[in-house]
Amino acid sequence: MSESIVSVFSDHVCQLGEGPSYDPATDTLYWFDIVNGQLLEQRLSGGAVKIHELGQMASAVAIVDDRRQLIATETGLHVRDVATGKLTLHTPIEADNAVTRSNDSRVHPCGAFWVGTMGKGEEKAAGSIYWFFKGELRRLYADITVPNSICFSEDGTIAYYTDTSTGLLMRVGCDPATGLPVGEPKVFVDHRSAKGYIDGSVLDGDGILWNACWGGSVVEAYGPDGKLHGQTRRWCTRCRAGVRSTSVPRKSNAFAVRW
Numbered sequence: 001m002s003e004s005i006v007s008v009f010s011d012h013v014c015q016l017g018e019g020p021s022y023d024p025a026t027d028t029l030y031w032f033d034i035v036n037g038q039l040l041e042q043r044l045s046g047g048a049v050k051i052h053e054l055g056q057m058a059s060a061v062a063i064v065d066d067r068r069q070l071i072a073t074e075t076g077l078h079v080r081d082v083a084t085g086k087l088t089l090h091t092p093i094e095a096d097n098a099v100t101r102s103n104d105s106r107v108h109p110c111g112a113f114w115v116g117t118m119g120k121g122e123e124k125a126a127g128s129i130y131w132f133f134k135g136e137l138r139r140l141y142a143d144i145t146v147p148n149s150i151c152f153s154e155d156g157t158i159a160y161y162t163d164t165s166t167g168l169l170m171r172v173g174c175d176p177a178t179g180l181p182v183g184e185p186k187v188f189v190d191h192r193s194a195k196g197y198i199d200g201s202v203l204d205g206d207g208i209l210w211n212a213c214w215g216g217s218v219v220e221a222y223g224p225d226g227k228l229h230g231q232t233r234r235w236c237t238r239c240r241a242g243v244r245s246t247s248v249p250r251k252s253n254a255f256a257v258r259w
Contacts, residue, residue: 012040012049018200019060019072019105030061030069034101039071039080052085057120060105062113072115074101077132091137093117093130100126104148104200109156112179114140116147116161129161133179140181149201149211152179160188160201160209167192169201169211169222188226 014033021030027044039052039061060072061080069080076092094100094117105115112133119126125143129150132138146164153159156176162169171188172181189211191198196216203209208229209222221229 012051014038014040018103019058021061021063023063025063025066032059032061034059034103054087057101059102060115062107070113072102072105072113074120077113077115091132091135093137094128099123103127103146104150106150106152108152108159108174108179109154110177110179114150114159114161114179116144116150118144118146122146122165124165131180138180141185148199151201151203151209153203153207154205160203161185162198162201164197164199164214167198169198169209171226189222 015035016033017031018034019030019032022028023030029042029044031040032038033040034057037054037056037058039054039058041050041052042048054071054073056073056075058071058073062070064070064079067082069082070090071078071080071087072093073087075089075095077090078087079090080087093102093115099119099121100117101120103116103118105113107113110133112131115130115132117127117130122145124145127144127147128139129141129144129147130137131140141161144163147161148164149160149162149169151160152174156179157174159172159174159181160169167190168187169189169191170185172185173183174180175182189198194216196213196218199212199214201209201211207224211220211222213220218231220231223229
């Protein structure tokens with residue numbers, strides 16, 4: 001694996017950065033400061049970061065069209081009007097549970113949205129991973145402490161996720177037409193004896209899984225066989241591919257890593 005080149009993408013300081021998502025139509029990266037309830041927006045070509053105050057904790061965005069976004073928040077899925085910033089609750093998720101908030105989430109290639117929830121104080125087994133598609137919401141996995149690493153193969157046939165507290169990165173078959181898991185999850189990477197904790201992940205077009213290792217100051221690359229292919233040293237919590245580089249927000253800044 002070639003040597004990586006790391007640079008600062010945005011010097012905006014986040015208290016808890018999460019959820020980078022790229023919109024190719026506008027060449028824009030979106031990400032969140034969860035604790036401060038902010039959606040951040042910046043063109044890859046440069047310019048100042050735009051800060052959108054959401055009024056509640058939020059962690060993930062899905063692009064609906066050029067006018068609307070779907071935002072995962074501590075109360076559920078909200079439709080955001082891009083022009084006005086107005087949030088409209090679409091589907092409540094644990095809205096009556098003041099203990100939990102949204103965390104790592106990602107859109108499946110078919111358009112289904114996997115959404116993770118967790119305790120605001122990392123309460124043990126307080127969270128879940130949900131599936132949302134065409135107006136239907138299902139809980140896929142319960143008793144999750146810190147949901148992370150939700151990502152999918154390019155053809156939509158494999159899903160990955162972790163409960164960071166377990167040290168195990170899981171892999172499960174997936175229906176490419178619906179984004180629903182097929183069969184029982186199996187351990188893809190056992191990280192329990194390694195430094196740091198499995199956090200956000202993304203799969204690239206070659207089937208390599210890139211994981212931002214919290215507390216390990218590293219981004220790790222795993223092949224389809226689950227073996228470590230390489231790593232780059234960087235403080236980070238979440239990976240995002242498809243933006244001409246891999247963008248990795250961390251607690252303070254957002255970085256771009258090129259291989």
